[in-house]
Every structure is written in structure tokens, then in C-alpha cells.
Amino acid sequence: MSTHTCECEEKAQQVAADEKERYEKLDKIIETCKGQKGVLIQVLHQAQELFGWLPEDVQIKVAEGLNVPISEVNGVITFYSFFNTVPRGEHTIRVCLGTACYVRGGKQVLEQFEKELKVAVGGTTENRKFSLEVNRCVGACGLAPVVTVGADIYRRVKLDKIPGIIAKYTNGRS
Amino acid sequence: MENLTLTIDGKQVTVPKGSTILQAAKSAGIHIPTLCYLENVHAIGACRVCLVEIEGARGLVASCVYPASEGLVVKTNTPRVRSARRAVVELMLSAHRQECTICGRSLNCELQAVSRQLGIDKSRFEGAMPKATLDLSSPSVVRDSSKCILCRRCVTVCHQVQSVGALFPVERGFDTAVVPALRKELSEVACVNCGQCITVCPVNALYEKDSTEAVWKALADPTKHVVVQTAPAVRVAIGEEFGMAPGTRVTGKMVTALRQMGFDKVFDTDFSADLTIMEEGHELLHRLQNGGVLPMTTSCSPGWIKFIEHFYPQLLPHVSSCKSPQQMFGALAKTYYAEKMGLKPEDVYVVSIMPCTAKKYEAGREEMSATNAGPDIDAVLTTREAAKMIREMGMDFTSLPDGQFDDPLGISTGAAVIFGATGGVMEAALRTVYEVVTGQTLENVNLTDVRGLEGVKEATVKVGDLDVKVAVASGLSNARKLMDKVVAGEADYHFIEIMCCPGGCLGGGGQPIPTTNEIRLARMKGIYDEDEAMTIRKSHENPAVIALYEEFLTKPLSHKSHELLHTHYTKRQKYPAAGSCECEKVEELVK
Helix, strand or coil: CCCCCCHHHHHHHHHHHHHHHHHHHHHHHHHHHCCCCCCHHHHHHHHHHHHCCCCHHHHHHHHHHHCCCHHHHHHHHHHCCCCCCCCCCCEEEEEECCHHHHHCCHHHHHHHHHHHHCCCCCCECCCCCEEEEEECCCCCHHHCCCEEECCEEECCCCHHHHHHHHHHHHCCCC | CCEEEEEECCEEEEEECCCEHHHHHHHCCCCCCCCCCECCCECCCCCCCCEEEECCCCCCEECCCCECCCCCEEECCCHHHHHHHHHHHHHHHHCCCCCHHHCCCCCCCHHHHHHHHCCCCCCCCCCCCCCCCEECCCCCEEEECCCCCCCCHHHHHHHHHCCCCCEEEECCHHHCEEEEHHHCCHHHCCCCCCCHHHHHCCCCCEEECCCHHHHHHHHCCCCCEEEEEECHHHCCCHHHHHCCCCCCCCHHHHHHHHHHHCCCEEEEHHHHHHHHHHHHHHHHHHHHHCCCCCCEECCCCHHHHHHHHHHCHHHHHHECCECCHHHHHHHHHHHHHHHHHCCCHHHEEEEEEECCCHHHHHHCCCCCCCCCCCCCCCEEEEHHHHHHHHHHCCCCHHHCCCCCCCCCCCCCCHHHHHHHCCCHHHHHHHHHHHHHHHCCCCCCCCCHHHCCCCCEEEEEEEECCEEEEEEEEECHHHHHHHHHHHHCCCCCCCEEEEECCCCCHHHCCCCCCCCCHHHHHHHHHHHHHHHHHCCCCCHHHCHHHHHHHHHHHCCCCCHHHHHHHECCCCCCCCCCCCCCCCHHHCCCCCC
């Protein structure tokens, strides 16, 4: 039928609408912080939560909104390892390498994730599904080694559990 | 003010509360070596060269930021202090591309000086060098990060003094680098090319784009008629490059040096500065009488022009349409002068010597071409580059006899020479506007209200029936204050003079290094002395300018004037195009 739009078109429209919504939300965040001193990091934090990373357009929007030079915004972002200037995957897998997790095999867990996902620490898989990062202690040392995926926490992770964790997020839209 | 007393190296020192240890030591005649510190501008304790020992404290402290307090016992010269300072500088050297013999800042390098002062004669540390970038994209400023010692002076000047914010440190630790916004090339970001970063750089990490090679080539080309113009602020500063005291007036020696270098004619930008006053003064009158856009701002400073294009594009109608004196000179050299001499414009090669790096950019603006023979100005040398060429000639500059500028583009007045100091254009314009409007002679030509280093100056001058309200700003953060007032509708001025660099052109980005407030004041005195020494001190009385109007331009704001001496401006983006490039494009490993 001619009125029917194909799936990919629909998806593209959805993506654009989501993006527009995120920028509107960013505007609101900036609006509430405008004129206050020392809010840059706070705003960047919220912006990253919104976008998953901090693309140049977002950096420029923050700079303009807070009346801070773009050079300074970018300088702050690149100083803190928390901020990302490359696109992130849908899910961020963080493997804890705090002392307790480290001695209980965190490093091997991390290496296994790298192998399974074919991506190095700090990188994002080709399909933009996963980004892999390292955590420095999440304060749950009794559960070592700990892996978090987004807000989900996996405790006492053994190497053979890893494919299952990945599979859980691989299928479906989310 | 409340005082406090502390002990430094066994000496009782009393200083005002709020002083740092470094200031206290200085007042007691005790010298603490520094590197990143820059008086009145930059004190962040980044380089750790100014470390001192404090009795009872665990570690050494950076004296440039550590506050003096009552009863503090400070030692500035112990084995522990000396060894720490040495280690700090040796580490810096280990990440600095050392090529002192061929470096542009050799013998005028603060790292070299401090290293010598600390007696460093070997380097203990060898290892990885940070990734280096050589950014040649800007027509004015070159960045060579292989020399950068991360003192951040350039960042402070760019953000605080100029409110431009083109540079900032990115990344952390060993990866730290001072780069243009978003790691773009300098030409891609909102940099105004003022070169203030160059004048504060302790090393050769920032310097002007070289034009000396091009000028030597033109001078050696028998088919070229090579003329040179010298800006007002050069004559009171170039002597510093040859060990003379700041502010020494060396106009005659400079003319002789340039003539010996082989220029066919040695002319003066002061001539076209007088012409600028004629055009700009009449433009102001025209705006006043015909309800034009006010306040009108000056347009001679190319850094200021690029600043307003990037940051206040909506205010561009306020800017005078007059070209700068450099560009008026170029347009006339390739038309009026070429015709007079029976030369083809393409055979006239025009060089300017400017206290300025932004002039290099201005010369390359596409609208700055009055003939079909390419740009009106072929090459721009900074004061430093001109001095370099004089050195290359092997001349003993200080003992040169005085020469005279050539006719006709070398004839000028006192009103023109003061263009080199903040407030000078305003003063010169008012000298002429007053007489044009009232028909009376201005007895006291000295308008001292607009002189001096203060960032923003205001005055009201009675011209006939009208109280002309004027404002003068130098340094772009001061310009910003005035522009914010204009945006808010709170500026009831008629005329605003803006100079990009603090103190005006005498403190320009192309001037001898260093430039401190003390040096600015000395150069300023030189400028006003030069004005006083001139027989004619009003632009409209310049006989060569009068002849130019009679023979060629007819009258100010004539059709021909508009064609040759006026220009237009371009709205520019404040932000670089997003996503256009990431660091790869700029990163060019220096071997």
C-alpha cells in the first residue's frame, strides 16, 4: 500500500524525534542553571546522561547557553575521563577493577568481555550495542568481581557467565 | 591597608595583607626565579619553578600563589629548594624540543634563561616526548606544541585579557596540550589573530607566520618596485630589539636601515593615518548630521574587526566603513602612487611593518584589493621580523644616522603618530572634527582625557553646539564591556575608539618581547613625544593629504574615496563547524 511507510523510514523518523526531544530537554537543563556560577560540570553531567556522550553540537549548545567559551567546555570534558566525546553504545558494560574485584579475577573478566565483544576498553562495538569500560570500585566488594550493565548489577561474575550477560542485551530494541 | 610581617631568608619583611610570598620577596630585593608567573596577568602556580621552603610546612610551596602571613618563616635558597627547582625545570626540558641554536626565541627565551639561572648543565631525564602539533593554518599565528611548557599564560591572556577564548588546555597529565577550541586548527576557530598569546609565551610555542623570506625575495627581484610603510608604534619599539631602552624614538634610524635594506621608497603609514582621519572624521559628521547609526566605532584595528565580526555581528553597522591606515596605504600605493610613477600596479610590491600580527590576516582579506593586481599589501612584517631582517643585514642599528621618509606617502602629522597609542585615533579625529565643524583653530590640541593605559576611558568634548560624547577602550575584554552597553541600549556615545591590544598598537602582538605595563608606558611616552616634536599636528593640515584630494580623490567620502578607502565587513560564526574535523587533521608529528 502506498500510504505505508517502510520500517527503516519509521525508525529514522523515530530517531530524529528522539534527538529533538533530547535537545529540548538540554535546553531546559541549561535554562535552570543559567547565570549560576560553577554549573558547567553539572550541566555536562546531565547532558551526557541524556545523549550518552557529548557530541560537538551539544558542547556548543552548552557553551552558548552558559556563556562559557567552547574551548573551555571542551577542555573540561577532555580532562575528566567520565565524559565521552565519542558515541557510546546502547549499553555500557563496566567491569570493576577495584582491589577486591581485581584479586578475584576482574581482569580476566574484562579480557573475556573484550574477546566476546571484539572491542577494547573505552571502545564501542560496531553495532553500537555496547561500550566497554572499567570501573574503579563500586563499593560492593563483597560481590566481587562486579560487572554493571547500565543500572543492572552482576555479582561474582565467572567467565562462563559472560556470553549469557551479553545475550540478554543483544536481542530486541532495548 | 593592614600590614603583616614575615621573615624571608632571615630578613624581616613587612608587606600589605594579601601579598604573596613572591611579592613580599620582591619588595625586599630577594629574587625568586619564576617561569609561568606573569605580573598582573597570570599567577597559578603551574610551573613550580618559584618553589620555596616554609618553616613547619611539609612540602615546598609555589611562592607566586602562596599568601604571606604574619610570622611566616620562608627560605628561598636552600639545597632542598634548589634541587627541587632544578628537577622541575629538567623535567620540563625533557619534554621540550631543544633546538636552542636555531630557535626563534634563542637569547630571548624564559626557559633558556631560567635553566641557565638554575645552573642546569645536563639533563638527567630522557623519555617519551608528548605528541606534537605544528599548526600553520593561521595567516598570523603559528603554534608549535613541541616547544610548549604548558604555562597557560596564552590561555589567560586569550580568555581574561582579550575575552576571545580561542585556546584552552585539553586532556590530562602527560597528554595535556594547549589547543584551539575543539582541537580544530587555529584558522577554524574564533581567533582574532591579535598575537597577544605570542607576546606572553615564554618560549617559541607561539610565533608569527614568517614573511621575511617573501620580502627578501621581492627585494632581490629587479622587476619589482618595492615600497615599505611603517606603522606609528614601530618607531618607539624596534630599538628594544637592539638593546635600546623601551620607548626610544628611532624613526630616523629605522628609515635608514630600511633604505639600506634595498627598499625603493620608505614611506610612512602615518600618511594614511592622516587620510583615515579625514575620511573617518567626515563619516562621523555625516552620521551625526544625517541620523546615521551611532555610536560609530573605529575600524583601524584588524583584531577588533574580526572580534566584532565573530562576537557582535549584529553591531557591524556601527563600525566605520573606513579601511585601516595599512589598507588605505596599499590601495593608494597601487593606484595613485603607481600612476604618478608610471608603474604598473603589479610591479609595485608593498610591504608593511606593523606592531601587529592581525595585520597579516587583514592584508589577505579578499576585499582588500583595489586593483586587479592581487592584494594591495603584498607582505606584512611584524616589528620583530623587521628587526630580524636588520640583524641579518649585519647593521649596527644603534649607530645608524637618521634618515627621512620619502615623498609623498611619507609626509605626516603628529595626529597620525598617536594612532599608535590607545586614545590616539580619537584625539586625532577630534582635532580635525573640531576645526572642520567650528571653522576655528583648536588651541590646545592635547586631549589628555583619552590618554593612558586605563582599559575604558570616557570624555565629552564641546564641538560647536554639540557635546560629543566619546569612549575609548583597549584590550578586547574592555571592548566587550562597551559593546554590551551598546547592545543594551545604554551607550549614549557618538564615537568609540577600540584597539584590540592593551595600550593600543604600542602593545601589539608583533612588538618586541616582553611587553609589560612599564614598557607600554615608555613606548606611549615615545609616541606623545614624537607628536609634540612634529610641526604639523592636525591631519587636515597634512600637505600631502591636501594634494592627494586635489589631484586624485576630490574630497572626503567622494566616489573615488569610497572605491579605494572604504570597505565592508562579514558576519562570522562564533563556533567552528561541528564535526568538521577531529584532531587527526591538525596533528602533524614534528620530527
